[in-house]
Amino acid sequence: MARQLKVKEIAERAGVSAGTVDRVLHNRGKVSEEKRIAVERVLGEIKYKTNIHSSAISLRKGYRLVVCTPTALKGEYWGAVKRGIEQAVDEYSDIDIHCTWISYDQFDIQSCLKAFAQLDELDPDCILIGPTFEKETQELCARLDARAIPYVFVDAMIEGTRPVAVFSCDQKRSGNLIGALMSHFILQEGKVVVFNIDRKGNAHSQNTRERIMGVDEYFRFRGMESKLIKSSFSVDDMEGNRKRMVSLLAEHPDIKGALVMNSRGHIIAELLDSLGRGDIKLSCFDLTDKNIEYLKTWKIGALICQRPELQGFKALQAAISYLIYKKRDNDVIKYMPIDIIVPFNLPYYKDNIQNL
Amino acid sequence: MARQLKVKEIAERAGVSAGTVDRVLHNRGKVSEEKRIAVERVLGEIKYKTNIHSSAISLRKGYRLVVCTPTALKGEYWGAVKRGIEQAVDEYSDIDIHCTWISYDQFDIQSCLKAFAQLDELDPDCILIGPTFEKETQELCARLDARAIPYVFVDAMIEGTRPVAVFSCDQKRSGNLIGALMSHFILQEGKVVVFNIDRKGNAHSQNTRERIMGVDEYFRFRGMESKLIKSSFSVDDMEGNRKRMVSLLAEHPDIKGALVMNSRGHIIAELLDSLGRGDIKLSCFDLTDKNIEYLKTWKIGALICQRPELQGFKALQAAISYLIYKKRDNDVIKYMPIDIIVPFNLPYYKDNIQNL
């Protein structure tokens, strides 16, 4: 296999200049039909791939990005996403990337609206969005589309929008999976509560809804629908949670398992623990510090995770690559693997630099 | 935070030339004590990080690598490792990397010796080794050390050698994990056979031994050692396997589960299937095409995997980075995550480009 030709050599072969080849390569226009064809002919004969290094080094332009996600606390889900983004910024430090961070309370729609209003005031090259509320995000995106500001979603797709890319998981599959795991744990012996979180001013997030559909689907498939009980809890009212839990357990003495459809399983773990109901098998989503704590002591049986760092990393990467090459990939939605984490494989997921 | 200084600016501040700064940065020597200190002082004040792009572009040198692993068939474990390596070569195509591939039969020690003998004839810049036989690999490495040829291990560490880096999994943990999974499947009801593979001219590989230790450890921990039965099978004598299996099952009618300590679980799956013993729960290692086939039909319950593509990718990366910067990382062994794959999360592991 021959050495790869360089721009200059392609230019020679096509009887044009390097500048023209560059214009054709990145279809920046301003090339006559004739010359374009000449260049494309040469390009067709060989396999050219632009040298990312030379490219990056010549492209000495800065990019202003805004990242808008639920509050990214260290050790929580969005903290991991943030880490991934920061890691990517760091890795791309040769490109001058300036990030502005804006966050909102994912359980409070007003807070989200306020954050989105801030976005309207800014004029970045691209926005990374961690969406929660469907309608509000659609409205934001309509405004961004109008202003021709591209955006990338992390964690979830929002229908009716036109993102450059989306990094997420197949949430329904996650639901199937956690349902299947739980059915193994409880073994037809009793019932399973499916917990959700109370939100201010809006229904469940898209992701949560899809996960629940996945659980339902699995239990229906197994002919065990009647074993599912639905309930919810609050992220801040612990006393209320306790009361609800006590009456729930009284009402359904045959509860053997609990699924929390988001990352707050640790709240239920603590509650069950304090009520002396460690016999109830528990499983939830995401490798957060608090979940890890309960996973280690087997109070959470398994965690279903979706590579938040990688999502953040790839999202930043996608934004930059779009800004540089203005190319949209055909497959907008990129699915991450769904990881199953139990105490034994925990150490090699947590903080593992190999995971990017 | 201020913009990062460039070599030229550092040179100015230190009152030296760019050349000198470069010599200090990569301690290539030939710098007077005095100037070195001046440069290091400036370096201490700021945070300099060399621009990998400019670096890569200036460093216009080619590298000759040799990859020596068990035969890398598509759809099998080593095929995945190969894919990862090729992917990395592709990604680094700006650097001129030339790979020579040498393979051996992992179940035949003579074949391995022959491959290693070939290595002695070559004079590459670095070798990527997928080791199987411990003593033979140690001997090879001693010769490589003598010839000052650096090497990287993929898949397993071999004690008594000095690799630049090793990409592997904590195999004992994998054993713990598969043991724990199996104990969930069979639920104290019956016994578990642990299968291994017959090898020509040597005992089990290091990885296999560690995995078995992990299973033993877990069952001992649970006070269930008596439930384990050890057996083995051949990769090519199917008729012999069938006979052995029949007599094994006759001897132990209470077998409820089977663990295969390598990637050849599909052989046992097929055998059990043909014997009408689909009731025996089966689990093994690695996401190979044949295992996937049985996983999809639930004839294999779960696969334990160790990111072979990523291992290959990182190994190539480590080799190049060592060749360029001559720096050895302190943590030679890099552990990959241990993935649990069941039918539900299979699609997002298999061929998922997001996994690198």
Added chain:
DNA sequence: CTGTTAGCGCATTCAC
């Protein structure tokens, strides 16, 4: 439209 040219930041000559 098109060709020429001047860098980008670093590594490596090669004189001094």
Added chain:
DNA sequence: GTGAATGCGCTAACAG
């Protein structure tokens, strides 16, 4: 030892 000069491959700016 040391600095100045050159080039890597690509892109952007500019003159025509």
